[in-house]
Amino acid sequence: MARTPAPRGARAATLTDVAKLAGVSVATASKALNGRNHVSAATRERVAEAAAQLSFSPNSLARGLLAGRTGTVGLLTSDLVGRFSLPILMGAEDAFGAGEMSVFLCDARGDAIRERHHVQALLSRRVDGLIVVGSSTDPRPPLAAAVDVPVVYAYAPSEDPEDLSIVPDNVGAGRMAVEHLIACGRTRIAHISGDGAYSAARDRVTGALAALNEAGLSPVGDVAYGTWEEGWGRAAAGMLLDREPDVDAVLCGSDQVARGVLDTLRERGRRVPEDVAVMGFDDWQVMTTGARPKLTSVDMNLEELGRSAARALFEAIDAEHGRGVRTVQCRVVVRGSTAAEA
Amino acid sequence: MARTPAPRGARAATLTDVAKLAGVSVATASKALNGRNHVSAATRERVAEAAAQLSFSPNSLARGLLAGRTGTVGLLTSDLVGRFSLPILMGAEDAFGAGEMSVFLCDARGDAIRERHHVQALLSRRVDGLIVVGSSTDPRPPLAAAVDVPVVYAYAPSEDPEDLSIVPDNVGAGRMAVEHLIACGRTRIAHISGDGAYSAARDRVTGALAALNEAGLSPVGDVAYGTWEEGWGRAAAGMLLDREPDVDAVLCGSDQVARGVLDTLRERGRRVPEDVAVMGFDDWQVMTTGARPKLTSVDMNLEELGRSAARALFEAIDAEHGRGVRTVQCRVVVRGSTAAEA
């Protein structure tokens, strides 16, 4: 096939060019290329050939202008750097990319002004819908501007219950984690959580306590809130071992906290998982598989969450708009820190 | 201001609506809103008012169709999950977002077919330019399709020297790292690298050896290639200490490797940084600040790299297209693992 390198600056081929080369009208060319009826096979063939020869690619702008649909969506994140946005974004990109949708990415950096500006730009580009990704699971105010396209909130729910939000089931995650520890035969379970200012931390605690309660157990020591970091894990584990030497499992607020806990346990001569089982949250690969032993963790299924958000947006574009908060299930990923390696 | 909630399905306001409301022609309305001349102040005011009342937002599609410029660029990454794409992407988004550009994000997942498909989609959306982000610093084949817009390759250079590529200066990074260790008074320096299949690893070794050589030093032991992970760091450090007990500094191929090395050093009773200084690469915050002591590392300035790529693309769009490979300087971030805490 003779590739036409299109010297820089030369206008891209248009449908008119194709029609001319094929010796038909633009209307016929359009119908031929789009598989519409009322075109003979021979003509269709001729047009296709002409299009290939000119490496014709239809101008989506013109198409979108006419159809009122652009086949684009906006992905508005508030902190791209945070490690939770990325998997969600991937999942969404995945679900969209499979179809014919393209994604505009915007990072508002947690700044309301910048957010408004981006929303404005996206609307002016006539996106068919918007996904708003929060940076924590705490509810966030809905978009300020009057938006006339469907919006789905992901990770952080909207404060307005009339909006559609898709969030991880943190309460279920806490419950799941404790049930796993109990299934491993542990009964003296402590919980070193993360930053209590986050609803994610508090929700997980709620679920964990509920599961303990249902099993007729009580937590060992108080639930300890601190930060999400390794240092907190090391410190909190030290205090825990001083006060409750007979603890046989520690559920941690994050994988980083768990890494700190593992460190302290090793220093104090406790074997993991034989003496104490340890479990993290978030299933951050680099943390869990680098640990000794490898860390059992709870995966929030963020990619799936992103895909769900994308699908929900699809539905809202095509049909009716859903409302309320939907949750995505988490899952336990078992590794050596709670069970002997397989 | 009376917000017009625009009942779902109702067409967005167009310039014609604004003109009608203001009692002028669309031409005048356009000129008024775009600050063109030949419009009286009073008329301009009336139009602005009408536009605000209808919350008019100009249709970028129509504008782009006419201008031949869309104000959009495509960002084509090959693995979004990798932690190097993200900062680059942020930098690019940053540089673009400051202006009036919007970014189409596409993840090809390292698949050539998918890549072609995405390029096709982007071209059909008439992007003004393309940034191609690689997943490693190894050269990659140029885009398959005939592309008539400027392209800038970031992180992974194109194999075609006629293309413009922007990459981190890994050789300089290796040199810099060794110079820092020497400045800290170390003379018996070992290098536990990463995966030797990556040019990033080999380039850093090249730079490190050059710097050692210039200082009249030789590396302690052989350069050890392995993987980028913690486990390799632990193992390699063990072997190193067995063979070269008097080592006083270890330069590591990645922050994860360095974490493993730190682990082994602590187990063997070596103090860091008093007995042995340790240094990583990549400056991955969660790794460096969670370490004990905090890890000195080399930052590849990826955000700056992304910004550079965006700026280069700007220039290529507006003026002439550059060629060849440009490098972005790295920088040493000093923390406790090489110098006493400040």
Next chain:
DNA sequence: AAAGCCTCCGAAAACCTTTTCGGAACGCCG
């Protein structure tokens, strides 16, 4: 042979904005 139907194709409108150019109104000077 005439009428009618089916198949295929083309002209033109529509989408929305920007820009160019002609025209209208008005004030000032001769």
Next chain:
DNA sequence: CGGCGTTCCGAAAAGGTTTTCGGAGGCTTT
């Protein structure tokens, strides 16, 4: 009062595609 310059506004075209609708031609049937 007429001519001229200035200032402001509007008609129309352009950009590329899709869709509607009318028309032309060929084939079948009576």
